[in-house]
Amino acid sequence: MRLLPQSLFGRLILILLIGLAVAQIVAASLSFYERDQALVYFSDRQLAEHDADLVNLLDRLPVRERTRVAAIRTSPRVRVRLFSHRPITPTDARPQDHRALRFLEILKTFLRHHEITGYLLRDPVPHPNHFLPFDYGYRTRSVFDIRLRNHGWVRFNYLRPLGITEWPYPLIAYLGVLALAILVLVLWAVRLATRPLSALANAAEDLGHNLQREPMPETGPIEVRRAARAFNDMQNRLRQFLDDRTRLLTAISHDLRTPITRMRLRSELLDDPALREKFVRDLDEMTAMTGETLDFLRGLDSAESVQPIDLMALLETIQADLTEQGQTVTIEGSHTRPILGRPSLIRRLCENLTQNALRYGQRAEIEVRSAGRDVEIVIRDHGPGIPIDRLEKVFEPYYRLDPSRSRERGGTGLGLSIARNIAEIHGGRLYLRNHPQGGLEAVVTLPTNGER
Incomplete structure (x- = not known):
């Protein structure tokens, strides 16, 4: 899939981050749920204890004093009414849900000797005039009718909230710090686990260019x-x-x-x-x-060491030598920075391609240009070119084209193979292409630092 990172490090990080995110979401959801349940329970218990005290007070008061006390307890959230006889249950009453039943059980623990009945009433949800993470409104009313000891009944009509009205910021901060700490540890652990693979890949790539490279250090875990x-x-x-x-x-x-x-x-x-x-x-x-x-x-x-090479000076030397032999070689462009390589091999690479151009195209035109961190050398001849389907086959050892590139023109059929080997040894590449105006171009791309 294109969306997946290409490196093993990236894929492991992505998998672990997804797992971490899912774990944090589940943990946060469970934590919020438990927090809500705990807040609701303690709120209900406090409310039940408070109203149980009110019922006990009403039991001790004369009937004429009860109305004044009930009015004091009445608020937008709780309505308290007194009845001389058992209150009538409304026709739209609903059975109690688990929260109402739990509240009823709490009330009964404080009012063991009182008769208590309850039901639910559906109430419209008012529109809040503020913006909070959780809308603050009301869905239902919990109604409890309690029989007083001396005479009469008292009804508590509770307006129940929808949910919690604000985010638990300390808990969110704690989960954020925990996730950040785990993320840092995951990054460090994955980097530690994938570093030997990167070192092995680099060593394998370097081995293709330099068989005499230093051996890998045999350190780390047993598998490494x-x-x-x-x-x-x-x-x-x-x-x-x-x-x-x-x-x-x-x-x-x-x-x-x-x-x-x-x-x-x-x-x-x-x-x-x-x-x-x-x-x-x-x-x-x-x-x-x-x-x-x-x-x-x-x-x-070659035992020759890698060293900085003045590419323009090397090409001008080849040009001078071939010009003395009566050949026509021109150089265009420039590259000021030295490249790293083995001078004798780079010279042989350029000589092979230049002599091929002279052998099959009468004259050689060399163009040098910088291409980012690489240098590009284009050597063009004015010969008949090569069919497109054979541009790669000519790099095979001893492969020849007839009749224009036959043995009669000299050469062994290994010049292009050797030239490509030299380019690849230096981390570059060599390919051929036909020029739109005729002739063949040999394009050499070499990294300036001696490696790709």
């Missing part, structure tokens, strides 16, 4: 140490394999050069100049193929 140890073992096995292959190829190269040298010496003894020239050309091609094949199979492994 096992992964680092396995990665280091893999790196050592790869290095040993490539070292063995390099030694084998070096021996093969040495064994091949010896008969080639003997054949070159013997070709000089040929009397036919035309035949001698063909032998020498074939031997030169075999020597070049041997050297470039070994370079390609070695992966261009």
Whole structure:
């Protein structure tokens, strides 16, 4: 899904944040509910105790004094009326709900020797004239009729509120601080858990460019140490394999050069100049193929250290060397900042592409431009170009196009493969494209810091 973060760290944080939010919402809801229930219970108990005291007082007063006391207790929330006989229950009376029944039980604990009956009346909800998180109004009236000991009845008509009238700010602040503390711990824990994965990913990416890199530190939890140890073992096995292959190829190269040298010496003894020239050309091609094949199979492994390179100076040197050979090479644009890389490999990359342009397009036009943190080198020729469906295939070793890019023009079919390897070793990329006005462009993108 596009909405999910791409990194493991982001996904874990999102999952934990959702879980934390749900937990906080549930906890807050339960806390608010329990708070409301506690407030209602203590409010009802206080009210019941107060009115029970009033009933006991009315029991002791003469009948003529009761009316004055009842009037004093009457308020917008509670209406108190006296009756000489049992009050009549209205026809629209409703059965008591759980809250009214609980209030009745509380009353009975204070008035154990009194007869008490109750019911509910529906009352319109008034419109509040203020704005609060919870609307303050009334839904129902709880009515309780209590029989007095000496004579008569008293009716308490309670106007019940809808809910709590203000937010519990201390509780909200407490939950907020708790959530913030948990969030900080979650961020720290997830970062601690994913850091070894990031280090392993960086090491694997770096291994593709530098097999001689330092081994990973085998520290941390058991699983992390096992992964680092396995990665280091893999790196050592790869290095040993490539070292063995390099030694084998070096021996093969040495064994091949010896008969080639003997054949070159013997070709000089040929009397036919035309035949001698063909032998020498074939031997030169075999020597070049041997050297470039070994370079390609070695992966261009070089002990040369990475250092700052003046790219413009390097290109101008190549231009001067080729111009002395009668070739046409032009340079446009500039890049002032040095790039990090291995000078001999960067020179070979640019030379291979420039010589390809000269070989197949008569002249080479080099354009240099900055592209953010990268530098882009575009080398254009004025040859026939390459079919679109073969722009990638020409990077395959020994792949050739016929007839315009055949063996008759020279080369071994490894130049582009070696050039792309050099670009990728330096964290860059190389691709080809046909120019709209004819010819082929080789585009090299290199990071200025030597890594991507």
